[in-house]
Amino acid sequence: MTASAFDDRQLRSDGSLRHLLSLEGLPRAALERLLDAAQALRPAALGGTALRRRLAGRSVCNLFFEASTRTRSAFHFAATRLGADVLSFDVSTSSAGKGETPVDTLRTLEAMGVDCFVVRAREDGAVAALAAAAKPQTALINAGDGRHQHPTQGLLDMLTLRQAKGDDFSRLTALIIGDVRHSRVARSDIAALRTLGCRDIRICGPASLLPDALELQGCTVGHDFDAMLDGVDALMMLRLQRERMVEGLVPSLEQYFVDYGLDEHRLARARPDAVVLHPGPMNRGVEIADTVADGSQSLILAQVSNGVAVRMAVMLELLER
Amino acid sequence: MTASAFDDRQLRSDGSLRHLLSLEGLPRAALERLLDAAQALRPAALGGTALRRRLAGRSVCNLFFEASTRTRSAFHFAATRLGADVLSFDVSTSSAGKGETPVDTLRTLEAMGVDCFVVRAREDGAVAALAAAAKPQTALINAGDGRHQHPTQGLLDMLTLRQAKGDDFSRLTALIIGDVRHSRVARSDIAALRTLGCRDIRICGPASLLPDALELQGCTVGHDFDAMLDGVDALMMLRLQRERMVEGLVPSLEQYFVDYGLDEHRLARARPDAVVLHPGPMNRGVEIADTVADGSQSLILAQVSNGVAVRMAVMLELLER
Amino acid sequence: MTASAFDDRQLRSDGSLRHLLSLEGLPRAALERLLDAAQALRPAALGGTALRRRLAGRSVCNLFFEASTRTRSAFHFAATRLGADVLSFDVSTSSAGKGETPVDTLRTLEAMGVDCFVVRAREDGAVAALAAAAKPQTALINAGDGRHQHPTQGLLDMLTLRQAKGDDFSRLTALIIGDVRHSRVARSDIAALRTLGCRDIRICGPASLLPDALELQGCTVGHDFDAMLDGVDALMMLRLQRERMVEGLVPSLEQYFVDYGLDEHRLARARPDAVVLHPGPMNRGVEIADTVADGSQSLILAQVSNGVAVRMAVMLELLER
Numbered sequence: 001m002t003a004s005a006f007d008d009r010q011l012r013s014d015g016s017l018r019h020l021l022s023l024e025g026l027p028r029a030a031l032e033r034l035l036d037a038a039q040a041l042r043p044a045a046l047g048g049t050a051l052r053r054r055l056a057g058r059s060v061c062n063l064f065f066e067a068s069t070r071t072r073s074a075f076h077f078a079a080t081r082l083g084a085d086v087l088s089f090d091v092s093t094s095s096a097g098k099g100e101t102p103v104d105t106l107r108t109l110e111a112m113g114v115d116c117f118v119v120r121a122r123e124d125g126a127v128a129a130l131a132a133a134a135k136p137q138t139a140l141i142n143a144g145d146g147r148h149q150h151p152t153q154g155l156l157d158m159l160t161l162r163q164a165k166g167d168d169f170s171r172l173t174a175l176i177i178g179d180v181r182h183s184r185v186a187r188s189d190i191a192a193l194r195t196l197g198c199r200d201i202r203i204c205g206p207a208s209l210l211p212d213a214l215e216l217q218g219c220t221v222g223h224d225f226d227a228m229l230d231g232v233d234a235l236m237m238l239r240l241q242r243e244r245m246v247e248g249l250v251p252s253l254e255q256y257f258v259d260y261g262l263d264e265h266r267l268a269r270a271r272p273d274a275v276v277l278h279p280g281p282m283n284r285g286v287e288i289a290d291t292v293a294d295g296s297q298s299l300i301l302a303q304v305s306n307g308v309a310v311r312m313a314v315m316l317e318l319l320e321r
Numbered sequence: 322m323t324a325s326a327f328d329d330r331q332l333r334s335d336g337s338l339r340h341l342l343s344l345e346g347l348p349r350a351a352l353e354r355l356l357d358a359a360q361a362l363r364p365a366a367l368g369g370t371a372l373r374r375r376l377a378g379r380s381v382c383n384l385f386f387e388a389s390t391r392t393r394s395a396f397h398f399a400a401t402r403l404g405a406d407v408l409s410f411d412v413s414t415s416s417a418g419k420g421e422t423p424v425d426t427l428r429t430l431e432a433m434g435v436d437c438f439v440v441r442a443r444e445d446g447a448v449a450a451l452a453a454a455a456k457p458q459t460a461l462i463n464a465g466d467g468r469h470q471h472p473t474q475g476l477l478d479m480l481t482l483r484q485a486k487g488d489d490f491s492r493l494t495a496l497i498i499g500d501v502r503h504s505r506v507a508r509s510d511i512a513a514l515r516t517l518g519c520r521d522i523r524i525c526g527p528a529s530l531l532p533d534a535l536e537l538q539g540c541t542v543g544h545d546f547d548a549m550l551d552g553v554d555a556l557m558m559l560r561l562q563r564e565r566m567v568e569g570l571v572p573s574l575e576q577y578f579v580d581y582g583l584d585e586h587r588l589a590r591a592r593p594d595a596v597v598l599h600p601g602p603m604n605r606g607v608e609i610a611d612t613v614a615d616g617s618q619s620l621i622l623a624q625v626s627n628g629v630a631v632r633m634a635v636m637l638e639l640l641e642r
Numbered sequence: 643m644t645a646s647a648f649d650d651r652q653l654r655s656d657g658s659l660r661h662l663l664s665l666e667g668l669p670r671a672a673l674e675r676l677l678d679a680a681q682a683l684r685p686a687a688l689g690g691t692a693l694r695r696r697l698a699g700r701s702v703c704n705l706f707f708e709a710s711t712r713t714r715s716a717f718h719f720a721a722t723r724l725g726a727d728v729l730s731f732d733v734s735t736s737s738a739g740k741g742e743t744p745v746d747t748l749r750t751l752e753a754m755g756v757d758c759f760v761v762r763a764r765e766d767g768a769v770a771a772l773a774a775a776a777k778p779q780t781a782l783i784n785a786g787d788g789r790h791q792h793p794t795q796g797l798l799d800m801l802t803l804r805q806a807k808g809d810d811f812s813r814l815t816a817l818i819i820g821d822v823r824h825s826r827v828a829r830s831d832i833a834a835l836r837t838l839g840c841r842d843i844r845i846c847g848p849a850s851l852l853p854d855a856l857e858l859q860g861c862t863v864g865h866d867f868d869a870m871l872d873g874v875d876a877l878m879m880l881r882l883q884r885e886r887m888v889e890g891l892v893p894s895l896e897q898y899f900v901d902y903g904l905d906e907h908r909l910a911r912a913r914p915d916a917v918v919l920h921p922g923p924m925n926r927g928v929e930i931a932d933t934v935a936d937g938s939q940s941l942i943l944a945q946v947s948n949g950v951a952v953r954m955a956v957m958l959e960l961l962e963r
Contacts, residue, residue, distance in 0.1 A: 046434030049378040057691040069410055077433050080406045085722045100923035111946035112719050113688030281421035304432035367755030370699040390731055398754050401727045602742035625753035
């Protein structure tokens with residue numbers, strides 16, 4: 001899963017997107033083009049009929065092998081407001097499978113005229129594997145695969161940071177806090193931050209929740225949240241899966257909040273204009289305090305709104321040719 | 322939960338609806354305005370494309386913390402036929418929650434551009450609590466909260482009665498039969514009947530299924546169905562939840578039918594032109610006999626059709642400003 | 643369930659379709675008219691906006707008492723691309739029932755303005771029973787009822803065969819292999835093949851999975867797959883439900899593949915231009931080998947695409963009057 005291996009899976013020879021599978025290996029030009037497009041779509045993204053002809057007559061299928069309401073809803077609204085027909089189903093709860101292989105499910109829906117699949121999968125690389133089986137004109141969007149990537153989340157995070165802090169990521173200090181090891185959001189964020197030229201990426205979490213050092217090359221890694229806050233522009237919180245406690249990776253939710261929860265005291269140690277991001281759904285009182293989540297430095301709802309525009313931009317680049 | 326407390330939650334200072342949370346406290350003018358609007362929408366409510374531009378580009382979300390197919394379907398068709406985009410999900414069965422608070426779920430969907438939430442909740446007052454957390458331009462419709470209110474059901478019942486019996490509710494004798502204690506439908510019906518000037522509201526059921534006397538002030542309350550039928554214009558049946566038997570509130574479904582089931586013999590004791598309503602889904606043979614449910618005095622399917630028009634009228638008043 | 647009994651249930655006196663309940667008893671003229679219409683719709687069936695006005699303002703409800711993603715999706719896309727509003731729900735998993743009778747569920751949705759119901763049911767004849775309770779202007783499409791019929795699958799199979807082998811079914815040799823006893827697909831295929839004039843219908847499977855001889859009159863029945871392949875134009879595979887093994891009707895999935903699985907060696911014994919059909923979802927390695935499923939003689943994905951056009955043709959004939 002090196003960058004170059006992914007490049008030709010998701011990019012055409014002219015540099016345009018064929019699928020969106022990963023932000024790792026996505027060239028800066030493509031990434032910035034998507035952010036620019038999303039920014040331009042932003043005023044019309046949340047309603048209205050201005051964009052309804054863009055994908056009229058095209059079909060988008062939300063194919064979720066792992067349940068998700070939030071991401072699926074964002075893709076649903078994005079596709080619908082572009083005029084596409086949307087069919088959503090959870091393979092996890094539906095009879096889609098009945099022992100059928102995921103590739104057969106994909107090809108069946110493709111044969112019904114689906115132009116674009118938004119796929120969430122449990123296994124790393126599963127969306128790329130499906131993309132490899134798709135017809136040339138079919139586009140796949142990775143809506144999260146295992147611990148690997150969640151590229152539209154990474155894009156919306158970058159768009160949110162850019163709106164708050166400007167285009168020049170080389171001047172940004174970003175701190176990612178929490179369960180980085182299991183987080184596809186963190187992997188997409190780190191890849192995008194690197195690509196956009198961010199030079200001060202800090203990663204903080206308990207040793208049990210951090211990935212191999214190899215993955216974090218060039219980042220500053222630490223376990224002491226308070227010690228890493230100085231000069232930080234952006235605090236990027238991660239959701240703590242409650243099962244991490246059962247697995248023994250975290251002693252207790254209470255202790256986790258003491259060590260890695262973001263409250264107003266910690267936030268005060270970052271830059272005065274630091275912003276706070278969280279991919280949701282939030283565990284209030286576990287990784288983030290109410291005062292911060294609902295405070296003036298929180299961009300959490302801006303992320304959600306940007307998420308619709310980003311998904312529109314991605315679908316337009318994939319389908320509007 | 323007094324009327325005045327609810328007023329400013331759901332009404333703007335100019336008397337227009339901001340949310341629809343309860344029929345208790347809804348002024349007669351507002352109630353009649355909604356009924357008039359629904360009546361005017363009736364011819365186009367069940368199909369066609371005449372109304373498609375009214376809410377085009379607006380987004381409606383069915384947010385159901387308690388499962389319901391019937392009510393959700395009615396709102397789905399109402400919104401769709403007005404041209405709105407509809408996203409439905411059961412929070413009860415979906416991953417929407419993942420420990421997320423209902424307010425965070427609401428705000429997330431609001432940030433995706435949802436203009437109107439149709440909410441069903443398990444707890445009394447839960448929809449009003451969500452409404453209090455919504456942005457000023459977001460509208461909430463209570464699609465049933467606990468035992469408290471189900472205002473669109475109350476409205477459609479009034480519309481159905483008005484079509485059958487005319488505008489003058491002061492001349493109407495209405496009898497509500499069954500599990501009034503646990504029924505949000507009954508509470509909405511009683512509030513609306515009072516507001517519209519109905520002076521003879523009779524309430525009948527076993528003592529175990531009736532609410533406190535305080536709630537039924539001004540109503541005639543009794544336990545003997547046969548003794549209460551004289552002069553009745555409208556029989557408003559309630560669904561008996563089967564779990565009432567498990568809870569010991571009802572000795573058996575058979576005995577319940579003997580005591581409180583509506584059959585043709587009982588119906589014959591009411592006025593000859595009496596009409597029968599039921600909010601559905603019906604337990605045939607428990608609270609209502611087949612001969613009555615399917616008989617010429619039954620307005621049960623008219624209620625369903627009116628329900629689409631009523632929901633359209635409510636959404637138009639809330640969203641079309 | 644004789645042919646004549648079904649005729650007047652699904653046909654109007656002028657020969658047009660009122661419901662589509664069964665291919666048994668459907669006259670050849672009606673069957674060919676639907677195939678011709680589907681063929682003409684084929685270019686526009688898989689996308690685009692050309693057909694959006696045909697059923698604009700009409701409402702289609704997928705009412706599935708048995709879960710199915712594949713068939714429901716095909717109907718969803720067919721109806722959507724014709725401009726209809728579609729509401730789908732699984733009664734199996736939803737609260738639709740709550741003890742409500744299926745007829746009451748149907749009538750409730752009818753009262754909301756549903757023009758056409760696509761119904762999947764567990765019991766033979768259940769869709770016809772619902773159709774008998776529907777209003778005169780309401781159309782029902784059987785999307786599979788028990789072991790009885792799956793008429794749109796039969797139609798799409800005939801369309802696929804016609805595209806590959808031409809209009810003259812009297813020259814066709816068709817071999818249906820597998821669990822014919824429990825298969826509504828097989829029953830619809832056999833009825834359609836007979837109606838279209840196919841004179842050489844062969845049925846092959848273990849004795850435990852074949853129906854009474856009476857049902858297969860005029861067909862060549864056997865248990866030895868290899869002995870039945872000579873001269874075959876079309877191999878119509880059936881899905882083996884895995885529960886047949888639990889029921890003791892099949893010794894093991896491995897043995898089933900040895901006896902009745904279609905691999906390249908067996909396929910080579912049929913005509914060189916023989917085609918392979920499967921209704922999906924496939925059990926690869928149980929009833930069909932990968933090499934055949936993905937081989938050049940497989941029409942499995944063409945069946946899926948034809949399925950959208952066929953459902954469009956059926957809905958148009960039922961609703962566009």
